Amino acid sequence: MRSPHKTGIAVIGGGIVGASVAYGLAARGEKVTLFDEGDIAFRAARGNLGNVWVQGKGAGGPAYADLTRRAAKDWDDFAHDLGAESGIDLHFRRPGAFFFCFTEAELERRSKTLTDLDAQATVPSRFEVMDNAGIRRLLPEVSSAVVGATFCSDDGTTNPFHLLRALLSVFERRGDYRPGHPVARLAPDGSGFRVETPQGDWLADRVILTAGLGNKELAPGLGLSAPIRPVRGQILVTEKLKPFLRYGISFIRQTVEGGVIFGESSEEAGLDDRTTPDVIQTTAQRAVAALPLLANAQVVRSWAALRVMSPDGMPVYAESAAHPGAFLVTVHSGVTLAPFHAGPLATALSAGRLDPAWQPFSSDRFSVPAS
Protein backbone atom coordinates (compact mmCIF):
# COMPACT_ATOMS: atom_id res chain seq x y z
CA MET A 1 0.00 0.00 0.00
CA ARG A 2 1.15 3.52 -0.76
CA SER A 3 2.22 5.48 2.28
CA PRO A 4 -0.25 8.19 3.22
CA HIS A 5 0.14 11.83 2.16
CA LYS A 6 0.62 14.34 4.95
CA THR A 7 -1.15 17.62 5.57
CA GLY A 8 -1.63 20.11 8.38
CA ILE A 9 -5.37 20.62 8.33
CA ALA A 10 -7.79 18.46 6.36
CA VAL A 11 -11.01 20.28 5.48
CA ILE A 12 -13.70 17.80 4.42
CA GLY A 13 -16.31 19.21 2.00
CA GLY A 14 -15.81 22.01 -0.51
CA GLY A 15 -19.14 23.82 -0.45
CA ILE A 16 -19.35 27.48 0.52
CA VAL A 17 -18.69 26.64 4.17
CA GLY A 18 -15.65 24.42 3.50
CA ALA A 19 -14.27 26.81 0.89
CA SER A 20 -14.65 29.79 3.26
CA VAL A 21 -12.90 27.98 6.10
CA ALA A 22 -10.12 26.61 3.86
CA TYR A 23 -9.58 30.03 2.28
CA GLY A 24 -9.35 31.64 5.72
CA LEU A 25 -6.98 29.00 7.08
CA ALA A 26 -4.65 29.18 4.08
CA ALA A 27 -4.56 32.96 4.41
CA ARG A 28 -3.34 32.44 7.98
CA GLY A 29 -0.43 30.35 6.75
CA GLU A 30 -1.86 26.91 7.49
CA LYS A 31 -1.05 23.92 5.30
CA VAL A 32 -4.52 22.88 4.15
CA THR A 33 -5.96 20.11 2.00
CA LEU A 34 -9.59 20.59 0.92
CA PHE A 35 -11.46 17.41 -0.05
CA ASP A 36 -14.67 17.46 -2.07
CA GLU A 37 -16.88 15.08 -4.01
CA GLY A 38 -17.87 15.31 -7.67
CA ASP A 39 -20.66 17.00 -9.58
CA ILE A 40 -23.50 14.67 -8.69
CA ALA A 41 -23.20 15.13 -4.92
CA PHE A 42 -25.73 17.05 -2.83
CA ARG A 43 -24.39 20.58 -2.88
CA ALA A 44 -26.39 23.39 -1.35
CA ALA A 45 -23.59 25.77 -2.34
CA ARG A 46 -24.58 25.37 -5.99
CA GLY A 47 -28.35 25.61 -5.60
CA ASN A 48 -29.09 28.44 -3.18
CA LEU A 49 -30.74 31.84 -3.50
CA GLY A 50 -27.67 33.98 -2.80
CA ASN A 51 -29.21 36.18 -0.13
CA VAL A 52 -27.12 37.84 2.55
CA TRP A 53 -30.05 37.81 4.91
CA VAL A 54 -30.36 39.44 8.31
CA GLN A 55 -33.96 40.28 9.17
CA GLY A 56 -35.61 37.69 11.37
CA LYS A 57 -32.45 35.56 11.68
CA GLY A 58 -31.92 34.35 15.21
CA ALA A 59 -35.49 34.48 16.44
CA GLY A 60 -35.27 32.18 19.44
CA GLY A 61 -31.48 32.43 19.67
CA PRO A 62 -30.05 35.92 20.10
CA ALA A 63 -26.47 34.64 19.75
CA TYR A 64 -27.36 33.62 16.20
CA ALA A 65 -28.86 37.05 15.54
CA ASP A 66 -25.62 38.72 16.64
CA LEU A 67 -23.47 36.31 14.63
CA THR A 68 -25.54 36.95 11.51
CA ARG A 69 -25.57 40.73 11.96
CA ARG A 70 -21.81 40.91 12.41
CA ALA A 71 -21.16 38.68 9.41
CA ALA A 72 -23.59 40.64 7.24
CA LYS A 73 -21.94 43.93 8.22
CA ASP A 74 -18.57 42.45 7.24
CA TRP A 75 -19.85 41.59 3.76
CA ASP A 76 -18.83 44.93 2.19
CA ASP A 77 -15.15 44.52 3.11
CA PHE A 78 -15.26 40.77 2.48
CA ALA A 79 -16.69 41.18 -1.03
CA HIS A 80 -14.26 43.96 -1.79
CA ASP A 81 -11.16 42.10 -0.54
CA LEU A 82 -12.06 38.70 -1.99
CA GLY A 83 -13.04 40.37 -5.26
CA ALA A 84 -9.69 42.16 -5.48
CA GLU A 85 -7.71 39.03 -4.54
CA SER A 86 -9.52 36.73 -6.96
CA GLY A 87 -10.30 39.16 -9.77
CA ILE A 88 -13.89 37.88 -9.60
CA ASP A 89 -16.74 40.32 -8.97
CA LEU A 90 -18.99 38.71 -6.33
CA HIS A 91 -21.96 40.83 -7.48
CA PHE A 92 -22.56 41.81 -3.88
CA ARG A 93 -25.31 44.43 -3.61
CA ARG A 94 -27.08 45.74 -0.53
CA PRO A 95 -30.18 47.64 -1.58
CA GLY A 96 -32.15 46.37 1.43
CA ALA A 97 -34.97 43.86 1.24
CA PHE A 98 -38.64 43.39 2.01
CA PHE A 99 -40.40 40.52 3.69
CA PHE A 100 -43.91 40.57 2.25
CA CYS A 101 -46.98 39.73 4.33
CA PHE A 102 -50.27 38.85 2.67
CA THR A 103 -52.57 39.27 5.70
CA GLU A 104 -52.84 41.74 8.59
CA ALA A 105 -52.31 38.91 11.06
CA GLU A 106 -49.13 37.82 9.31
CA LEU A 107 -47.79 41.37 9.33
CA GLU A 108 -48.56 41.75 13.03
CA ARG A 109 -46.83 38.46 13.88
CA ARG A 110 -43.88 39.39 11.75
CA SER A 111 -43.33 42.81 13.32
CA LYS A 112 -43.66 41.34 16.80
CA THR A 113 -41.03 38.69 16.00
CA LEU A 114 -38.63 41.33 14.74
CA THR A 115 -39.31 43.67 17.67
CA ASP A 116 -38.69 40.89 20.21
CA LEU A 117 -35.54 39.86 18.38
CA ASP A 118 -34.27 43.42 18.37
CA ALA A 119 -34.73 43.66 22.12
CA GLN A 120 -32.55 40.57 22.64
CA ALA A 121 -29.81 41.10 20.08
CA THR A 122 -26.80 43.21 21.06
CA VAL A 123 -25.63 44.05 17.53
CA PRO A 124 -28.08 46.61 16.12
CA SER A 125 -29.96 46.12 12.84
CA ARG A 126 -32.78 48.50 12.01
CA PHE A 127 -36.02 47.44 10.39
CA GLU A 128 -39.17 49.23 9.32
CA VAL A 129 -42.75 48.07 9.17
CA MET A 130 -44.60 49.32 6.08
CA ASP A 131 -48.12 49.15 4.75
CA ASN A 132 -48.86 48.67 1.05
CA ALA A 133 -48.59 52.41 0.32
CA GLY A 134 -45.22 52.50 2.05
CA ILE A 135 -43.90 49.61 -0.04
CA ARG A 136 -45.30 51.19 -3.19
CA ARG A 137 -43.25 54.34 -2.68
CA LEU A 138 -40.08 52.27 -3.00
CA LEU A 139 -41.39 49.48 -5.20
CA PRO A 140 -44.26 50.59 -7.48
CA GLU A 141 -44.50 47.05 -8.91
CA VAL A 142 -45.93 45.62 -5.67
CA SER A 143 -49.34 43.96 -5.85
CA SER A 144 -52.27 45.31 -3.87
CA ALA A 145 -52.56 41.78 -2.42
CA VAL A 146 -49.50 42.51 -0.30
CA VAL A 147 -50.82 43.94 2.96
CA GLY A 148 -47.49 45.12 4.27
CA ALA A 149 -43.88 44.26 4.78
CA THR A 150 -40.90 44.51 7.04
CA PHE A 151 -37.92 46.18 5.38
CA CYS A 152 -34.30 45.90 6.48
CA SER A 153 -31.47 47.82 4.86
CA ASP A 154 -28.84 45.32 6.07
CA ASP A 155 -30.15 42.64 3.69
CA GLY A 156 -28.23 42.10 0.46
CA THR A 157 -27.47 39.58 -2.25
CA THR A 158 -24.49 38.03 -3.95
CA ASN A 159 -23.86 35.60 -6.78
CA PRO A 160 -23.19 32.34 -4.90
CA PHE A 161 -21.34 30.78 -7.86
CA HIS A 162 -18.97 33.73 -8.05
CA LEU A 163 -18.49 33.55 -4.29
CA LEU A 164 -17.57 29.86 -4.42
CA ARG A 165 -15.29 30.28 -7.43
CA ALA A 166 -13.52 33.25 -5.88
CA LEU A 167 -12.89 31.41 -2.60
CA LEU A 168 -11.60 28.30 -4.36
CA SER A 169 -9.41 30.13 -6.85
CA VAL A 170 -7.63 32.12 -4.12
CA PHE A 171 -7.38 29.02 -1.94
CA GLU A 172 -5.77 27.02 -4.75
CA ARG A 173 -2.82 29.44 -4.86
CA ARG A 174 -1.79 28.46 -1.36
CA GLY A 175 -3.55 25.21 -0.55
CA ASP A 176 -4.22 21.77 -1.97
CA TYR A 177 -7.71 21.48 -3.51
CA ARG A 178 -8.91 17.92 -4.14
CA PRO A 179 -12.26 17.74 -5.94
CA GLY A 180 -13.31 14.21 -6.85
CA HIS A 181 -11.90 12.94 -3.55
CA PRO A 182 -14.89 11.68 -1.56
CA VAL A 183 -13.85 10.86 1.98
CA ALA A 184 -14.95 7.33 2.79
CA ARG A 185 -13.75 7.24 6.38
CA LEU A 186 -12.26 9.53 8.98
CA ALA A 187 -10.59 8.24 12.13
CA PRO A 188 -8.13 9.31 14.80
CA ASP A 189 -4.63 8.00 14.02
CA GLY A 190 -1.73 8.49 16.40
CA SER A 191 -1.60 12.14 17.35
CA GLY A 192 -3.62 13.14 14.27
CA PHE A 193 -6.29 11.85 11.92
CA ARG A 194 -6.48 9.53 8.94
CA VAL A 195 -8.52 10.65 5.93
CA GLU A 196 -9.40 7.77 3.60
CA THR A 197 -10.34 8.37 -0.03
CA PRO A 198 -10.45 6.05 -3.06
CA GLN A 199 -7.33 7.89 -4.30
CA GLY A 200 -5.32 7.20 -1.18
CA ASP A 201 -5.01 8.18 2.46
CA TRP A 202 -3.91 11.39 4.13
CA LEU A 203 -2.60 11.92 7.64
CA ALA A 204 -3.62 15.30 9.07
CA ASP A 205 -2.78 17.03 12.33
CA ARG A 206 -6.28 18.43 12.46
CA VAL A 207 -9.52 17.81 10.64
CA ILE A 208 -12.49 20.07 10.04
CA LEU A 209 -15.82 18.66 8.94
CA THR A 210 -17.62 20.96 6.51
CA ALA A 211 -19.32 18.27 4.43
CA GLY A 212 -22.85 19.67 4.54
CA LEU A 213 -25.26 16.74 4.62
CA GLY A 214 -22.23 14.42 4.57
CA ASN A 215 -21.35 15.56 8.10
CA LYS A 216 -23.98 13.33 9.59
CA GLU A 217 -22.19 10.13 8.60
CA LEU A 218 -18.63 11.35 9.06
CA ALA A 219 -19.04 13.01 12.49
CA PRO A 220 -19.41 9.90 14.71
CA GLY A 221 -16.00 8.56 13.61
CA LEU A 222 -14.49 11.63 15.27
CA GLY A 223 -16.60 11.55 18.41
CA LEU A 224 -18.80 14.35 17.07
CA SER A 225 -22.51 14.45 16.41
CA ALA A 226 -24.23 16.24 13.54
CA PRO A 227 -27.98 15.70 13.85
CA ILE A 228 -28.75 17.53 10.62
CA ARG A 229 -31.41 16.81 8.05
CA PRO A 230 -32.06 17.83 4.46
CA VAL A 231 -34.78 20.43 3.86
CA ARG A 232 -35.58 20.84 0.20
CA GLY A 233 -36.06 24.18 -1.55
CA GLN A 234 -37.27 24.63 -5.14
CA ILE A 235 -36.19 27.63 -7.18
CA LEU A 236 -37.15 29.12 -10.54
CA VAL A 237 -35.27 31.57 -12.72
CA THR A 238 -36.59 33.70 -15.55
CA GLU A 239 -35.07 34.90 -18.78
CA LYS A 240 -32.64 37.78 -18.41
CA LEU A 241 -34.49 41.06 -18.15
CA LYS A 242 -33.28 44.66 -17.95
CA PRO A 243 -32.90 45.64 -14.28
CA PHE A 244 -36.32 46.60 -12.88
CA LEU A 245 -36.39 45.18 -9.35
CA ARG A 246 -34.54 47.72 -7.25
CA TYR A 247 -34.90 45.93 -3.92
CA GLY A 248 -34.78 42.37 -2.68
CA ILE A 249 -37.88 40.57 -1.53
CA SER A 250 -37.31 37.64 0.84
CA PHE A 251 -38.07 35.06 -1.84
CA ILE A 252 -37.54 37.05 -5.04
CA ARG A 253 -34.48 38.84 -6.37
CA GLN A 254 -33.12 40.00 -9.69
CA THR A 255 -29.52 39.05 -10.40
CA VAL A 256 -26.97 41.46 -11.79
CA GLU A 257 -27.19 39.51 -15.08
CA GLY A 258 -30.93 40.16 -15.16
CA GLY A 259 -32.59 36.81 -14.36
CA VAL A 260 -35.25 36.94 -11.67
CA ILE A 261 -34.74 34.14 -9.14
CA PHE A 262 -37.52 33.09 -6.81
CA GLY A 263 -38.18 30.24 -4.42
CA GLU A 264 -39.40 29.74 -0.88
CA SER A 265 -40.37 26.11 -0.39
CA SER A 266 -39.21 24.26 2.71
CA GLU A 267 -39.91 20.59 2.33
CA GLU A 268 -39.08 17.49 4.33
CA ALA A 269 -38.29 15.32 1.31
CA GLY A 270 -35.31 13.30 2.52
CA LEU A 271 -32.42 13.03 0.09
CA ASP A 272 -34.61 13.73 -2.94
CA ASP A 273 -33.44 16.84 -4.80
CA ARG A 274 -35.91 16.74 -7.68
CA THR A 275 -38.41 19.48 -8.47
CA THR A 276 -42.15 18.76 -8.27
CA PRO A 277 -44.82 20.39 -10.46
CA ASP A 278 -47.09 21.32 -7.53
CA VAL A 279 -44.41 23.27 -5.64
CA ILE A 280 -43.11 24.90 -8.83
CA GLN A 281 -46.65 26.04 -9.60
CA THR A 282 -47.32 27.39 -6.11
CA THR A 283 -43.97 29.19 -6.13
CA ALA A 284 -44.74 30.84 -9.46
CA GLN A 285 -48.24 31.80 -8.28
CA ARG A 286 -46.87 33.35 -5.08
CA ALA A 287 -44.29 35.34 -7.04
CA VAL A 288 -46.96 36.71 -9.38
CA ALA A 289 -49.20 37.42 -6.38
CA ALA A 290 -46.39 39.59 -4.99
CA LEU A 291 -45.31 41.23 -8.26
CA PRO A 292 -48.01 40.89 -10.95
CA LEU A 293 -45.72 41.96 -13.79
CA LEU A 294 -43.76 38.71 -13.30
CA ALA A 295 -46.63 37.04 -15.16
CA ASN A 296 -45.00 38.51 -18.29
CA ALA A 297 -41.61 36.93 -17.60
CA GLN A 298 -40.67 33.56 -19.03
CA VAL A 299 -39.26 31.00 -16.63
CA VAL A 300 -36.29 29.26 -18.25
CA ARG A 301 -35.13 26.84 -15.56
CA SER A 302 -36.04 25.38 -12.21
CA TRP A 303 -34.10 23.29 -9.75
CA ALA A 304 -34.17 21.97 -6.23
CA ALA A 305 -31.45 21.85 -3.59
CA LEU A 306 -31.21 20.50 -0.07
CA ARG A 307 -30.62 22.75 2.90
CA VAL A 308 -28.36 21.47 5.66
CA MET A 309 -30.61 22.00 8.69
CA SER A 310 -29.90 21.51 12.37
CA PRO A 311 -32.81 20.75 14.76
CA ASP A 312 -33.05 24.41 15.88
CA GLY A 313 -31.86 25.95 12.59
CA MET A 314 -28.77 27.47 14.24
CA PRO A 315 -25.15 26.77 13.29
CA VAL A 316 -23.09 24.06 14.92
CA TYR A 317 -19.48 24.91 15.79
CA ALA A 318 -17.97 22.14 17.85
CA GLU A 319 -14.68 20.49 18.76
CA SER A 320 -14.57 16.80 19.60
CA ALA A 321 -14.10 16.23 23.33
CA ALA A 322 -12.88 12.66 22.71
CA HIS A 323 -10.51 13.65 19.89
CA PRO A 324 -9.31 17.24 20.24
CA GLY A 325 -8.24 18.70 16.93
CA ALA A 326 -11.38 17.44 15.18
CA PHE A 327 -13.94 20.15 14.49
CA LEU A 328 -17.44 20.30 13.05
CA VAL A 329 -18.80 23.33 11.19
CA THR A 330 -22.30 23.06 9.83
CA VAL A 331 -24.73 25.88 9.17
CA HIS A 332 -27.74 26.67 7.11
CA SER A 333 -26.89 30.19 5.93
CA GLY A 334 -23.44 29.63 4.52
CA VAL A 335 -23.62 32.56 2.12
CA THR A 336 -24.58 35.10 4.78
CA LEU A 337 -22.02 33.76 7.26
CA ALA A 338 -19.11 33.45 4.80
CA PRO A 339 -17.20 36.47 6.24
CA PHE A 340 -17.38 34.90 9.71
CA HIS A 341 -16.20 31.48 8.48
CA ALA A 342 -13.32 32.98 6.49
CA GLY A 343 -12.48 35.43 9.30
CA PRO A 344 -12.97 34.93 13.05
CA LEU A 345 -13.76 31.21 12.76
CA ALA A 346 -10.67 30.56 10.63
CA THR A 347 -8.56 32.46 13.18
CA ALA A 348 -9.91 30.24 15.96
CA LEU A 349 -9.45 27.04 13.97
CA SER A 350 -5.91 28.08 13.12
CA ALA A 351 -5.23 28.53 16.84
CA GLY A 352 -6.92 25.17 17.43
CA ARG A 353 -9.45 26.54 19.90
CA LEU A 354 -13.03 27.72 19.49
CA ASP A 355 -14.02 30.95 21.24
CA PRO A 356 -15.97 30.18 24.46
CA ALA A 357 -18.42 32.89 23.34
CA TRP A 358 -19.62 30.41 20.71
CA GLN A 359 -20.81 27.94 23.34
CA PRO A 360 -24.47 28.47 22.24
CA PHE A 361 -23.45 26.83 18.94
CA SER A 362 -21.86 23.71 20.43
CA SER A 363 -23.54 20.41 19.69
CA ASP A 364 -24.01 19.84 23.44
CA ARG A 365 -27.38 21.53 23.05
CA PHE A 366 -28.73 18.51 21.17
CA SER A 367 -27.86 15.87 23.75
CA VAL A 368 -30.68 15.08 26.13
CA PRO A 369 -29.23 14.70 29.63
CA ALA A 370 -29.84 11.25 31.08
CA SER A 371 -32.53 11.48 33.72
Added chain:
Amino acid sequence: MFQRLDLREFDTSFTFAGRAIPAREGENLAAAILRADIKAFRSTPRSGAPRGPYCMMGVCFECLVTVDGEPNRQACLETVHGGMVVEPQAGAAEINR
Protein backbone atom coordinates in the same frame (compact mmCIF):
# COMPACT_ATOMS: atom_id res chain seq x y z
CA MET B 1 -22.88 28.18 -45.21
CA PHE B 2 -26.21 26.31 -45.21
CA GLN B 3 -28.19 25.26 -48.25
CA ARG B 4 -31.63 23.79 -48.72
CA LEU B 5 -31.56 20.24 -50.09
CA ASP B 6 -35.08 20.72 -51.34
CA LEU B 7 -34.83 23.34 -54.05
CA ARG B 8 -38.53 23.98 -54.54
CA GLU B 9 -39.33 27.63 -54.59
CA PHE B 10 -39.86 29.54 -51.40
CA ASP B 11 -43.49 30.41 -50.89
CA THR B 12 -43.24 33.21 -48.33
CA SER B 13 -40.93 35.63 -46.58
CA PHE B 14 -40.38 37.35 -43.24
CA THR B 15 -38.00 40.04 -42.06
CA PHE B 16 -34.98 39.78 -39.81
CA ALA B 17 -33.54 43.13 -38.69
CA GLY B 18 -35.47 44.72 -41.54
CA ARG B 19 -34.06 42.44 -44.22
CA ALA B 20 -36.53 40.27 -46.19
CA ILE B 21 -35.72 36.57 -45.89
CA PRO B 22 -37.30 34.12 -48.35
CA ALA B 23 -38.68 31.01 -46.66
CA ARG B 24 -41.28 28.29 -46.70
CA GLU B 25 -44.37 28.65 -44.55
CA GLY B 26 -44.03 26.48 -41.43
CA GLU B 27 -40.33 25.78 -41.61
CA ASN B 28 -37.98 26.24 -38.68
CA LEU B 29 -37.20 29.91 -38.02
CA ALA B 30 -33.59 29.45 -36.87
CA ALA B 31 -32.87 27.30 -39.94
CA ALA B 32 -34.32 29.93 -42.26
CA ILE B 33 -32.20 32.72 -40.74
CA LEU B 34 -29.03 30.60 -40.79
CA ARG B 35 -29.65 29.77 -44.45
CA ALA B 36 -29.66 33.51 -45.16
CA ASP B 37 -26.04 33.41 -43.91
CA ILE B 38 -26.86 35.25 -40.69
CA LYS B 39 -24.97 33.94 -37.68
CA ALA B 40 -25.52 36.63 -35.05
CA PHE B 41 -29.06 36.24 -33.73
CA ARG B 42 -28.59 38.18 -30.53
CA SER B 43 -26.10 40.03 -28.34
CA THR B 44 -25.47 38.93 -24.76
CA PRO B 45 -26.83 40.95 -21.84
CA ARG B 46 -23.47 41.12 -20.04
CA SER B 47 -20.81 41.88 -22.67
CA GLY B 48 -22.85 42.49 -25.81
CA ALA B 49 -20.98 39.71 -27.64
CA PRO B 50 -22.79 38.27 -30.68
CA ARG B 51 -24.40 34.82 -30.37
CA GLY B 52 -26.23 32.41 -32.63
CA PRO B 53 -27.90 28.98 -32.49
CA TYR B 54 -25.82 26.29 -30.85
CA CYS B 55 -27.98 23.31 -29.95
CA MET B 56 -30.94 23.79 -32.32
CA MET B 57 -33.09 21.88 -29.86
CA GLY B 58 -34.25 24.35 -27.24
CA VAL B 59 -31.75 23.95 -24.45
CA CYS B 60 -28.96 26.53 -24.87
CA PHE B 61 -30.94 29.76 -25.34
CA GLU B 62 -28.26 31.11 -27.68
CA CYS B 63 -30.73 31.67 -30.53
CA LEU B 64 -32.92 34.33 -28.86
CA VAL B 65 -34.78 36.78 -31.08
CA THR B 66 -37.77 39.11 -30.80
CA VAL B 67 -40.77 37.78 -32.75
CA ASP B 68 -43.55 40.25 -33.54
CA GLY B 69 -42.63 42.29 -30.47
CA GLU B 70 -42.30 39.29 -28.11
CA PRO B 71 -38.76 39.29 -26.68
CA ASN B 72 -36.54 36.31 -25.88
CA ARG B 73 -38.13 33.78 -28.25
CA GLN B 74 -36.01 30.74 -29.06
CA ALA B 75 -35.69 30.85 -32.84
CA CYS B 76 -34.95 27.12 -33.00
CA LEU B 77 -38.39 26.41 -31.53
CA GLU B 78 -40.36 28.85 -33.71
CA THR B 79 -41.93 28.25 -37.10
CA VAL B 80 -41.93 30.70 -39.96
CA HIS B 81 -45.13 32.52 -40.86
CA GLY B 82 -45.28 34.86 -43.81
CA GLY B 83 -44.83 38.50 -42.85
CA MET B 84 -43.53 37.88 -39.33
CA VAL B 85 -41.20 40.55 -38.02
CA VAL B 86 -38.11 39.15 -36.37
CA GLU B 87 -35.49 41.27 -34.67
CA PRO B 88 -32.21 40.28 -33.06
CA GLN B 89 -32.46 40.07 -29.26
CA ALA B 90 -30.26 42.96 -28.23
CA GLY B 91 -29.11 42.18 -24.68
CA ALA B 92 -31.66 41.64 -21.93
CA ALA B 93 -35.32 42.24 -22.67
CA GLU B 94 -37.43 44.93 -21.05
CA ILE B 95 -40.14 43.35 -18.91
CA ASN B 96 -43.63 44.00 -20.23
CA ARG B 97 -45.51 46.31 -17.90
